[in-house]
Amino acid sequence: MWEKRAIPLFWSLLPKLGSSNVAEQIDAITAISPILKNYQVVVLGDREFCSLELANWLREQQFNFCLRLKCSLCIETEPKVWEQLKEVGLVPEISLYFSGVKVRKTQPIAGFDVACKWKRKYRGVSVKEGWFILTNLGSHTSASVAY
Numbered sequence: 001m002w003e004k005r006a007i008p009l010f011w012s013l014l015p016k017l018g019s020s021n022v023a024e025q026i027d028a029i030t031a032i033s034p035i036l037k038n039y040q041v042v043v044l045g046d047r048e049f050c051s052l053e054l055a056n057w058l059r060e061q062q063f064n065f066c067l068r069l070k071c072s073l074c075i076e077t078e079p080k081v082w083e084q085l086k087e088v089g090l091v092p093e094i095s096l097y098f099s100g101v102k103v104r105k106t107q108p109i110a111g112f113d114v115a116c117k118w119k120r121k122y123r124g125v126s127v128k129e130g131w132f133i134l135t136n137l138g139s140h141t142s143a144s145v146a147y
Contacts, residue, residue: 009032009035009036010028010031010032011028012024012027012028019048020048022051022053022054022057025045025049025051025054026054026057029043029058029061029063033061040064041063041064042063042064042065042066042137042146043058043063043064043065043066043067044065044066044067044146044147045065045066045067045068046068047068047069047070049067049068050067050068050069050070050073050134051067052073052103052104052105052109052112052134054067055067055109055112055134056109058136059111059136064135064136064137064146065134065135065136066115066133066134066135066137066143066146066147067133067134067135068131068132068133068134068147069085069103069114069132069133069134070085070132071084071085071086071129071130071132072084072085072086072105073085073103073104073105073132074103074104074105075088075098075101075102075103075104075114076101076102076103076104076108077098077101082104085114085116085132088116090116090117090118090130090132091118091130092118092119092120092127092130093118093119093120094116094118095115095116095117095118095140095144096115096116096117096140097113097114097115097116097139097140098113098114098116099113100112100113101113101114103134112134112135112136113134113135113136113137113138113143114132114133114134114135115131115132115133115135115140115143115144115147116130116131116132116133117130117131117133117140117144118130118131131144131147133147135147
């Protein structure tokens, strides 16, 4: 980051239309990780990077991350009680934080935190939905500020 702007360190033109997949995302992060080894890194990803497989890989590589989830993913709010993120009660001006929960699209993966935040306005524009951020930063504040 420089003066609140992100500077691309790596990019790749993919020979296809549409989003990148997990393997392509891991390849890109692997390509730049040697030059970042002496820095504190937080991988930020929009909803294209909402893969639980990517989050698990980042955790195994000991990267910090904040990945924005789609509201259709589910978390285990109580033992054996699964709710889609859009149903957890997030409304404008409210923040929620789920620590150490299981998250799933199909197969559950345990031990993630989910920070939820819905601002009324972002950069002067009314926001139609909240943010659901999969993170390992350990607090709602850290995840919200990083994202």
